[in-house]
């Protein structure tokens with residue numbers, strides 16, 4: 001694997017085919033009312049002239065709708081925030097702003113009230129690998145946009161710790177803080193970033209991070225009635 | 229044990245069956261269908277019948293012979309080939325397709341779906357489709373046309389479906405047709421085309437795929453459940469191949485006194501294209517393959533392997 005923070009999105013072809021984009025972008029508009037569900041997918045398909053049965057285009061059903069939100073909002077992040085040229089803002093502060101901006105996208109798209117369903121779907125065994133992969137790509141994107149393009153032995157640590165901080169903060173946003181100004185979430189995020197700074201690699205260690213997240217996800221999923 | 233005993237048993241089983249037709253009549257039926265479709269100049273083309281190479285004109289009638297001879301115990305045959313799990317595969321196949329219009333009242337489509345089950349002689353898939361639409365999606369409108377080239381198989385399906393309420397509700401009808409020529413079905417009229425354990429018997433699979441594309445509505449779905457020629461794991465593959473090539477024809481001989489038909493079934497699976505090849509054929513017929521990337525190269529995930537790849541589900545969506 002290449003150790004680099006180059007924006008993984010820069011050179012890639014569009015992630016969805018025309019028919020998929022059309023259906024998924026309409027379906028996501030039904031999430032505030034119908035949740036991350038097969039029904040939202042069906043309604044999205046019908047909006048653009050497809051049939052209920054056409055949703056067989058999405059092998060993972062409602063989870064493909066979740067993934068669409070994750071991918072499109074990762075790609076949109078670079079357009080949501082511009083750091084002023086010339087002024088020196090520290091990488092740490094940029095990282096924090098980028099995380100908050102990404103979380104704000106959950107509010108702006110109207111999906112936050114249904115985001116527990118998304119987390120539940122992400123935590124299902126068959127979806128965990130692609131959820132983690134998407135989380136890793138988001139971390140890469142955030143480090144890249146924050147201007148940290150160094151390639152050194154701390155790459156895995158940085159990627160893992162940012163992934164951990166982001167995932168924990170998003171769970172907090174979803175389950176505790178549903179306010180639109182994200183005040184509590186911001187405080188929660190400050191504490192997580194401070195932990196990473198102080199404890200450093202101990203928290204950032206990949207193994208520990210995976211263990212910690214798996215535990216958090218399982219607990220969350222159980223609390224939502226998913227039998228694991 | 230001598231072969232005479234099972235042979236007698238077979239006769240006993242077949243004799244009282246309403247659907248029994250003398251095998252000569254069946255063969256001449258199949259060849260008359262074949263003759264109507266044959267283009268001039270194609271007389272001498274050859275094709276595969278299992279591992280035998282025969283003239284194309286003979287394949288349809290040979291296949292008809294196989295299914296006429298196994299019509300009454302095709303279930304047993306499927307059990308041997310799938311190690312007894314074809315019923316679970318069929319359940320999964322239907323569940324994953326999710327037929328029926330969910331929450332029909334939410335949007336204006338009150339019609340239900342039109343499903344065409346090709347090579348559906350046994351009625352197995354049709355019953356599951358209607359059960360799913362009715363019980364899961366609360367859809368009492370969705371309709372299935374069961375189609376098969378073989379009148380004996382079709383009669384078998386009719387018998388089973390007439391034991392359900394779907395027959396009385398007018399939610400099922402029957403069509404005797406070759407999947408390579410569905411001229412009785414209007415273009416753009418079908419929501420879902422299914423074919424389970426049938427397509428490997430077709431002489432021209434590409435023709436059948438083009439017909440599927442034609443009869444489907446834009447947005448309609450092609451779905452196929454079929455045995456695959458290779459298991460994903462080479463070790464299991466070796467074991468399974470040994471089982472299917474040596475044991476199944478033998479069992480066929482013992483339970484049905486019909487080694488040749490079962491031999492054909494095993495060999496027709498071996499001849500069937502691999503999953504990537506078949507996905508490519510579906511794509512070439514014009515379908516969108518689920519899970520494919522926009523650059524079109526990777527077709528990983530364009531199908532679903534069942535039970536380590538003994539069988540696979542392929543799908544394609546007809547674009548608008």
Ligand SMILES: C[S@@+](CC[C@H](N)C(=O)[O-])C[C@H]1O[C@@H](n2cnc3c(N)ncnc32)[C@H](O)[C@@H]1O
Pocket residue numbers: 291295302346347348349350351352353375376377378381405406407408423424425426429430431
């Ligand atoms: C193994 S049976 C499968 C029956 C059923 N779909 C199931 O899964 O239980 C294969 C069927 O394919 C039919 N068949 C063979 N060639 C055909 C063709 N060219 N067109 C239509 N049906 C065909 C046979 O008559 C037979 O009923």
